[in-house]
Amino acid sequence: MRGGAKRRPAPSVSAREKTILSIAPSALPISMRRIEKRFGSVPVLRDLNLDVEAGEFLTLLGPSGSGKTTLLMILAGFVRANGGSIKVGGDEIITTPPHRRNIGMVFQNYALFPHMNVFHNIAFPLKQRGVAAAETAQRVEKALELVKLQGLGERRVDQLSGGQRQRVALARAIVFEPRIVLMDEPLSALDKGLREHMQIELRALHRRLGMTTVYVTHDQREAITMSDRIAVMNGGRIEQLDRPETLYAAPKTQFVAGFIGESNFIPVESRNGSVWYQDRLIQTGAQTPPAGPHLMVVRPEKLRLVTATEPSTGTNVLDATVSDIIYQGDSFVCYASLSDGRQLTLRDYCRSDVLARLPAPGQPIMLGLDAKDTILVAAEG
Amino acid sequence: MSAQSLLLKEAAGPGQDLNAQALRADARRESLRLLALLAPSLFLVCAIIIVPIGWLFWLSLFDETGAFSAANYARFFEQASYIKTFITTFKVAFIVTGACVLLGYPLAYMLSQLPRRAASICLIFVILPFWTSVLVRTYAWLVILQRKGLINSWLIDLGVISQPLSLANNFSGVVIGMTHILLPFLVLPLYASMKTIDTDCLRAGMNLGAGPAATFRQIFFPLSLPGLASGVVIVFVLCLGFFVTPALMGGGKVVMWAMRMEQTTSLYSNWGAGAALGVVLLVVTLALLGLFQWLLGARATGVWSSR
Numbered sequence: 001m002r003g004g005a006k007r008r009p010a011p012s013v014s015a016r017e018k019t020i021l022s023i024a025p026s027a028l029p030i031s032m033r034r035i036e037k038r039f040g041s042v043p044v045l046r047d048l049n050l051d052v053e054a055g056e057f058l059t060l061l062g063p064s065g066s067g068k069t070t071l072l073m074i075l076a077g078f079v080r081a082n083g084g085s086i087k088v089g090g091d092e093i094i095t096t097p098p099h100r101r102n103i104g105m106v107f108q109n110y111a112l113f114p115h116m117n118v119f120h121n122i123a124f125p126l127k128q129r130g131v132a133a134a135e136t137a138q139r140v141e142k143a144l145e146l147v148k149l150q151g152l153g154e155r156r157v158d159q160l161s162g163g164q165r166q167r168v169a170l171a172r173a174i175v176f177e178p179r180i181v182l183m184d185e186p187l188s189a190l191d192k193g194l195r196e197h198m199q200i201e202l203r204a205l206h207r208r209l210g211m212t213t214v215y216v217t218h219d220q221r222e223a224i225t226m227s228d229r230i231a232v233m234n235g236g237r238i239e240q241l242d243r244p245e246t247l248y249a250a251p252k253t254q255f256v257a258g259f260i261g262e263s264n265f266i267p268v269e270s271r272n273g274s275v276w277y278q279d280r281l282i283q284t285g286a287q288t289p290p291a292g293p294h295l296m297v298v299r300p301e302k303l304r305l306v307t308a309t310e311p312s313t314g315t316n317v318l319d320a321t322v323s324d325i326i327y328q329g330d331s332f333v334c335y336a337s338l339s340d341g342r343q344l345t346l347r348d349y350c351r352s353d354v355l356a357r358l359p360a361p362g363q364p365i366m367l368g369l370d371a372k373d374t375i376l377v378a379a380e381g
Numbered sequence: 382m383s384a385q386s387l388l389l390k391e392a393a394g395p396g397q398d399l400n401a402q403a404l405r406a407d408a409r410r411e412s413l414r415l416l417a418l419l420a421p422s423l424f425l426v427c428a429i430i431i432v433p434i435g436w437l438f439w440l441s442l443f444d445e446t447g448a449f450s451a452a453n454y455a456r457f458f459e460q461a462s463y464i465k466t467f468i469t470t471f472k473v474a475f476i477v478t479g480a481c482v483l484l485g486y487p488l489a490y491m492l493s494q495l496p497r498r499a500a501s502i503c504l505i506f507v508i509l510p511f512w513t514s515v516l517v518r519t520y521a522w523l524v525i526l527q528r529k530g531l532i533n534s535w536l537i538d539l540g541v542i543s544q545p546l547s548l549a550n551n552f553s554g555v556v557i558g559m560t561h562i563l564l565p566f567l568v569l570p571l572y573a574s575m576k577t578i579d580t581d582c583l584r585a586g587m588n589l590g591a592g593p594a595a596t597f598r599q600i601f602f603p604l605s606l607p608g609l610a611s612g613v614v615i616v617f618v619l620c621l622g623f624f625v626t627p628a629l630m631g632g633g634k635v636v637m638w639a640m641r642m643e644q645t646t647s648l649y650s651n652w653g654a655g656a657a658l659g660v661v662l663l664v665v666t667l668a669l670l671g672l673f674q675w676l677l678g679a680r681a682t683g684v685w686s687s688r
Contacts, residue, residue: 124599
């Protein structure tokens with residue numbers, strides 16, 4: 001049986017096994033070109049181009065209304081685009097009906113069939129493909145093992161907990177070895193602890209099976225945790241497509257910087273080949289941007305408290321006043337305001353040396369930001 | 382040490398909970414209060430359901446002379462006309478229910494798939510006849526269906542038929558009239574249950590490889606069954622006791638159970654026999670409801686088992 005070996009429920013995957021497992025025969029690349037979608041006259045997706053590599057875990061991340069779910073629905077075939085091309089492994093599928101696309105999907109509310117038990121839910125795609133009863137039973141059993149639900153085949157759907165339903169939906173989406181798996185905010189209905197646990201599990205499952213996965217979420221932390229690459233969507237376009245660490249360290253637009261992680265923006269100006277905040281020279285790790293107004297992205301954890309005696313080479317120092325200090329056990333948050341009233345947030349761990357010189361509200365402080373952590377983005381509207 | 386263990390034992394002992402007596406009294410008072418709140422509705426149920434039905438049952442046990450006997454029930458087995466009425470009633474009920482399902486299922490399906498605005502406009506057309514008097518609608522059907530009615534004159538004018546079809550004053554007239562009147566009773570619960578079917582379930586079916594027809598058969602239809610069953614039960618039960626339409630559209634040839642009851646009580650003033658008819662209808666209806674309930678229960682707990 002194809003793929004029999006890769007279904008073994010080994011808790012840890014040996015290096016030799018991994019080389020076999022990671023190149024799943026069903027993983028195919030997706031290539032989307034010039035996708036356009038309008039609802040009436042309202043554009044939802046505009047000239048969207050996206051390539052997903054074979055076996056990649058790619059996340060579409062964006063606020064609601066950014067078009068990420070619509071794009072997923074077009075991929076699955078439930079929504080017809082106004083124009084564009086989708087190629088899976090070179091084959092055009094833009095007009096293929098959903099039931100012939102061979103794409104597995106995990107729905108936001110799982111969409112398990114309430115009139116079937118767990119076994120029949122998972123066997124459903126195999127039944128449609130005319131798989132013999134004996135093989136169906138075997139494959140369903142393996143899928144159940146894979147999602148750690150052994151022996152629950154006879155359970156009714158309404159007897160399962162939220163997390164278990166999630167696993168059944170997952171098993172159903174992968175049991176027929178689809179070439180692509182789509183997931184539409186599959187963890188959003190779970191509570192926080194379970195969600196974080198399932199993120200790790202989904203990630204591990206993807207590593208074992210190696211199917212091309214397109215994942216939709218509005219939770220940036222979830223996207224960063226799970227993805228190989230993230231496409232940040234806004235207003236029907238992809239703002240930036242990059243690896244999570246690149247997205248975080250080098251956002252290209254204000255939107256990306258604001259959506260991924262926490263940021264404060266300080267307006268700066270580029271003139272005469274250098275960057276200035278009011279009358280203070282700002283050192284950056286990258287090249288000086290073209291003349292004009294820009295925004296400096298300041299992440300709370302990149303800021304630190306500096307003293308006047310410290311050498312300031314390679315560090316931008318900003319004078320500020322403490323507005324409030326909030327102690328959070330493992331860390332503290334310091335809200336500070338600059339001379340122009342702009343608020344900055346500083347977050348640091350409560351090491352004893354830091355705690356020893358923690359400022360009080362109203363006290364003037366100096367905030368240090370390393371030049372290599374200083375990011376500039378174009379100012380938007 | 383011994384004092385301490387004694388104290389522990391006391392605290393853990395039965396009936397030694399703190400304020401146990403006051404709490405028990407409070408629980409008793411609460412159940413009494415709840416019972417007092419329930420009393421008006423319990424009284425109503427007794428007064429308008431249990432007492433009249435008990436009286437009906439009591440009446441059915443006396444013959445015309447006022448003597449206590451089972452003659453009223455024995456008559457069902459002795460007189461062929463009773464058995465014939467019984468069979469006619471069930472035949473009409475089955476055919477009308479079947480016609481309602483055949484017409485109502487596609488209608489409800491269409492309504493459930495329409496956009497919200499269009500669906501509410503179409504629903505008005507389903508509900509509108511509902512608000513019109515049964516008598517008016519039945520006479521309207523007579524006008525349409527009779528020998529020189531609309532349908533026959535059109536068909537003759539068009540040259541489709543030479544002799545008028547007998548559509549009214551017979552069995553088919555009864556079926557047509559009753560189907561029209563009872564159709565909303567099937568469509569409304571069915572539509573409501575179809576609206577609750579999660580579209581993502583249907584999408585999931587297609588995503589997993591089932592074509593539109595297979596998705597309908599394996600997912601939509603089974604999920605619409607509870608609504609269909611409740612519609613069928615309502616229509617069937619209403620059919621069993623239906624009076625106006627069969628009386629007017631049957632032309633005296635189709636005698637249903639309710640018409641028999643009317644004859645027995647107002648024509649022959651035989652209250653005992655009429656009451657017996659009522660009791661039998663009630664028992665049969667309850668038995669059918671029980672059967673449906675049982676079948677539905679089996680359906681709900683049983684798993685998908687095609688193949």
